[in-house]
Amino acid sequence: MTPKVLVVLTSHDKLGSTGNPTGWYLPEFAHPHEVLHDKVSLTIASPNGGEAPVEPSSVKDYESDEICQKFLKEQKALWTNTHKLTDILPRAGEFDALFYVGGHGPMFDLTNNPASLALIQTFAAANKPVAAVCHGPCVLLNAKAPSGAPLISGVGVTGFSNAEEDSIHLSAAMPFMLETELGRVTGGKYVKAAEPWGEMVVVGKAAETGSTIITGQNPKSATGVGKAILKALGL
Known part of the structure; x- marks a missing residue:
């Protein structure tokens, strides 16, 4: 039986109070897709359903990335x-x-999406891997273990760092700083690469459920997250 992976994209297309377009980040889907697509069956979901907006800046920034451009054209x-x-x-x-x-x-x-949180909690309770890359780990902040404690309490995680957010001048547009909140909810277990934009993939275990939590820090970590998903599935 081919394993099935559920991929979740954002439906949100405006960057805070700036009014600038945003969405999901191209290489963070294209690169894991490259790793996963011929080994698993992929189903794609989003809060609103229908078309999920790709962040225009990511299309421009990765116009010379062959995997991203092939993905854009064919998928x-x-x-x-x-x-x-x-x-x-x-x-x-x-x-x-x-x-x-x-x-x-x-x-x-x-x-804070209730359906997303319910999904994460259902997967974790069933001891199925939950993975997220870059800003994606924000989805874990409010997820609960069966006891009601934070799912990622005491779990090593990573995600887009404060220094990376500052370097692209978007900290003021964010509803919160991801590194800060991941550090708070995990009890100081947030980790990051030695230098901003360095690759960092962390595979942790949720204490209460034993489920695998896979997180990647930034776009460069996306391929590694895809590989970690395969490993967690025994592939």
Whole structure:
């Protein structure tokens, strides 16, 4: 049986009070897709369903990245016709792993999304891997273990760092700083690469459920997250 991975994209397309366009970040879907697509079955969901917006800056920044450009040209159906999270929730048992693509969008619509939190909690309780890259780990902040404690309490995690956010001058546009909040909720277990924009993938275990929590710090970490998902699935 081919394992099934549920991929969640943001539906949010405006960057805070700036009014600038945002969404999910191209290499954080394209690069894991490259690793996963011929080994697992992928289903794509988003809060609103339908088309999930790709962050325009990521298309421009990665115009010389062959994997990203091939993905843009050939895989458009993946993000233009996504399932609605509330529709996918009753089907959670069909899937073997859950993966959240980053971009600034998730900070606004997935941090507190009830269907997303229910999905994460369902996967964790069933001891299925939950993965997220860059800003994607924001989805873990409010997820609970069966006891009601934070799912990632005491779990090593990473995610987009404060220095990285500062370097692209978007800290003021964010609803919160991801590094700070991940550090708070985990009890100081946030880790990051030695230098901003360095690759960092962390595989931790949720204390209460024993489920695998996979996080990547930034776009450069996206391929590693895809590989970690395969490893967690025994592939």
